[in-house]
Structure formats: C-alpha cells, structure tokens
Amino acid sequence: MEYGICNLSIIPLRAEPNDRSELVSQVLFGEIFEITEWKENWVKIITSHDNYPGWIGHLQFIMLGHLAYKRFKQTPPPLTYRPVTQAWKIANNSILYLPMGSSLAFLEGTTCHIGDDRFEIIGEIGETENIAVMATSFLNSPYLWGGRTHFGIDCSGFTQAVFKLQGINLLRDASQQVEQGYTINSLHETKLGDLAFFENADGKIVHVGILLNNERIIHASGRVKIDSIDEKGIFSEDTKRYTHKLNIIKRMF
Numbered sequence: 259m260e261y262g263i264c265n266l267s268i269i270p271l272r273a274e275p276n277d278r279s280e281l282v283s284q285v286l287f288g289e290i291f292e293i294t295e296w297k298e299n300w301v302k303i304i305t306s307h308d309n310y311p312g313w314i315g316h317l318q319f320i321m322l323g324h325l326a327y328k329r330f331k332q333t334p335p336p337l338t339y340r341p342v343t344q345a346w347k348i349a350n351n352s353i354l355y356l357p358m359g360s361s362l363a364f365l366e367g368t369t370c371h372i373g374d375d376r377f378e379i380i381g382e383i384g385e386t387e388n389i390a391v392m393a394t395s396f397l398n399s400p401y402l403w404g405g406r407t408h409f410g411i412d413c414s415g416f417t418q419a420v421f422k423l424q425g426i427n428l429l430r431d432a433s434q435q436v437e438q439g440y441t442i443n444s445l446h447e448t449k450l451g452d453l454a455f456f457e458n459a460d461g462k463i464v465h466v467g468i469l470l471n472n473e474r475i476i477h478a479s480g481r482v483k484i485d486s487i488d489e490k491g492i493f494s495e496d497t498k499r500y501t502h503k504l505n506i507i508k509r510m511f
Contacts, residue, residue, distance in 0.1 A: 271312035275300030281404035288361030
C-alpha cells in the first residue's frame, strides 16, 4: 500500500480523473490518505479521516512512508481552529493560507514537517471553542457542493468540519452520517450539537444541520445560516416557507 499527505492548502477531490469532473470533497493541508490507483496525471485515494474515495492531481501531494502514516494514525496531530491560519513555507519564503481543520502534521514547536518541507505556523495556533462558536463562525459561508471550508461548504461538509474540531469524526455525506450516533425521539429532548437529518420525496436523506436548541438550526443551504425548525422540518427565514422535511435526529456525543 502507498500513502500520501496534502502539502497544499486544499486539494479538490473529484469523482473521476478529470478536471471537469464533479467535486465530491476536499483534502485539507496535512491530511493523509491511502493511494489505490495511478492513472496518467491522476491518483485515486481513500482519505484517512473519513474513508472517502476520489481522484486528485498527481502534482498536488507528496508521498508518505508507511511508518510516518502509522505514526500519524496513532497520534493525530493538532488542528487549526481559525477560519484562516498562515503557514510560512521556509524553502521558498512563500505563504500558504490554511483553512480551519487543517492538520498540523508532524508538528515540532510551531513548525510542521511534511517530507522535506518545513512550514512555520504564523500567529496563535489556537484551541477549540464550544460547538456553537465553531458552527456560527461559518455563518454566511457560501454553499459549495463538496466544499469543506469557510470559502465554500456543503451541508455535510459543514457538520463534519464542526465536529472534527470537537474531536469527533463524522463520515462525509449526510446519508452516511445518519448511520452514526443514536436517535433522539423528539425535538423537545434535543440539546446543542444534535444533528437533524432531512429527507426528499423518496425518503432519502439529503440534508443535515446542527441544532442550536429545539427551535433553531444552523445549516448550509445557499449559505450557512440559522433557521427555525419544528417537527415538520426547517422553516426558512428567507423564503417564509418550509424547505426541508425532518426525518430523524441523532446525537453524536
């Protein structure tokens, strides 16, 4: 088995080995993955933190040895907790802008060691805030299918990003996340951080958001925003109508 690590701010993860292919997710700085296939200028990978498959460009990562991969898996590195963190690439005196939730791989003091590269983390690395603070920091981030950052994020990418900063690994898609945790029977029994899942006309899970209380939900739909919720579903503050039909509520911690 071969392994790799992201040494760029963000790598687009695509459904097929083509620049025009659907963006299914993103790989953030310092995240690791298994390599399962090479095809011309593309590499098929499975991400380590959520076992998500996809294709990345062959010039957008560096190889990682088995022992280093094992070390990373055994002792996950610190994460960045600010919307943007600057990393100074010492070799060429350039700056990378790291999104929230980036992994400060093989950190020694304030320096990340990724292969032969050294990245000096500029400013405070920071510590996690409570889930409400982390979630609301994403307010007004634009919706982006496959996105995982403040500059574009989808509904399950949003919940995954917020929970990652709480030390809880969610799977990538809403249809996968709904299989995690345990069921809460009604909105009246919910607490901050519970996840509400929503269905389409066929009963398929297609949306997820984070409950702030039993009447308010923060979710990514057009942008990250706060709406009202009741037993029927989400009532949009923008359109003054119900937009998502509630299916189930799950607790992850």
